[in-house]
Amino acid sequence: MAELGYRPMLVLAMSVAVLLGFTATVVHGQGTRIGFYSSSCPRAESIVRSTVQSHFRSDPTVAPGLLRMHFHDYFVRGCDASVLLAGSDTERTAPPNLSLKGFEVIDDAKSQLETACPGVVSCADILALAARDSVVLTSGVSWGVPTGRRDGTVSVASEANNLPGFTDSIDVQKQKFSDKGLNTQDLVTLVGGHTIGVAQCQFFRYRLFNFTANGADPSIDPAFVSQLQALCPQNGDGSREVGLDTGSPGRFDTSFFSNLRNGRGILESDQKLWTDASTRTFVQRFLGLRGLLGLTFSVEFGKSMVKMSNIELKTGTQGEIRKVCSAVN
Incomplete structure (x- = not known):
């Protein structure tokens, strides 16, 4: 990712x-x-x-x-x-x-x-x-x-x-996942792994100042823009880190998807999961919004991880079992 x-x-x-x-x-x-x-x-x-x-x-x-x-x-x-x-x-x-x-x-x-x-x-x-x-x-x-x-x-x-x-459009993201045998639901589910972790200011600061002629990326909640600008000043340290999931950056839960719904996605590619209709449906289902068949994020994440980790494998006599992980035998 x-x-x-x-x-x-x-x-x-x-x-x-x-x-x-x-x-x-x-x-x-x-x-x-x-x-x-x-x-x-x-x-x-x-x-x-x-x-x-x-x-x-x-x-x-x-x-x-x-x-x-x-x-x-x-x-x-x-x-x-x-x-x-x-x-x-x-x-x-x-x-x-x-x-x-x-x-x-x-x-x-x-x-x-x-x-x-x-x-x-x-x-x-x-x-x-x-x-x-x-x-x-x-x-x-x-x-x-x-x-x-x-x-x-x-x-x-x-x-x-x-x-x-981090700047990929939804179409590009879907193509990259599809090339690896993963569908749109897998995409949204696996990107949900951003419910833990951080991003450096240099990878999203461009959204906060001159994204458009009028300033910040309009998909960001205006109140959130000022918070992020304080954390990542225009000429500040680009290596400073900000939690990808505002509110519970160290806990694996669905608040990442709530943030997208509220215009509080940190990365541009993440926020697009809400602004694009083809992926927003899955975000809504993880949030259990009325009128949609719900999905349990914890269960689907495990399923998608198993699916992802079993594609393009080397098994049997292919490859090797390294003695040291940083070097071939």
């Missing part, structure tokens, strides 16, 4: 029950399945979970960082951990990825897994599990993550330039 950080506690008991129902059927991808490591590395998921928890306790920003990293990995070569490879011309060096964070969490989990089960658990699976665990740590509901991915051996900086961007 663009410069994002690219929360569902909602009714926990009900959501967990529904999720258990969907994970019983949506568990297979192209060679992946829930419980893939149950025999080969029984503690795999618990090791990843405890590692993410440990880092989260000292730095809560790793949660949106890991979720964002998972998106950025998937959108290039599928979920093959290509974004984790270090080097002079790798995806990590591409402009959209320079602010990614959480690499140390993945490296820590990998180190522990190599001690417990050498050469068994892929970096791609660690990243997919860590993204799920990050949602849970920010008051979201869990889902079953199909595992069995293998790691890629190629990472090219230029390939990351087609990631969804």
Whole structure:
């Protein structure tokens, strides 16, 4: 996702029950399945979970960082951990990825897994599990993550330039998601991951001052414009960060969609989910507005994450299982 950080506690008991129902059927991808490591590395998921928890306790920003990293990995070569490879011309060096964070969490989990089960658990699976665990740590509901991915051996900086961007129109966003096998509902659902995380002023400040001849972007609530201008002065520090979800930036919930309805989306690409009729319907359904069939964000987010993370995979004998996530074997 663009410069994002690219929360569902909602009714926990009900959501967990529904999720258990969907994970019983949506568990297979192209060679992946829930419980893939149950025999080969029984503690795999618990090791990843405890590692993410440990880092989260000292730095809560790793949660949106890991979720964002998972998106950025998937959108290039599928979920093959290509974004984790270090080097002079790798995806990590591409402009959209320079602010990614959480690499140390993945490296820590990998180190522990190599001690417990050498050469068994892929970096791609660690990243997919860590993204799920990050949602849970920010008051979201869990889902079953199909595992069995293998790691890629190629990472090219230029390939990351087609990631969804913060100025993309809805048509461009829909095309980018469609190219990866995801529909409009998946788009709105997954962008809802911006309910946690931040954006730097440099990626939305242009909306606050001279967006039109009359000043600010008219899709922004005028009262909100002055608040954002105070946080991001025209000639101020462009690296200053603002929460993508005003009100509950550290909690995985539906307030992000409420903000869009109220003209309080931070990124231009996010706010367009409300101003465009083709995506507004899904925002309204997540908000449970009358007259529309409601959708439970927590449940749909898990479904879309499973769908996304099972597209363009390397499984079986493809790729490799890296010993160190930042380098090919």
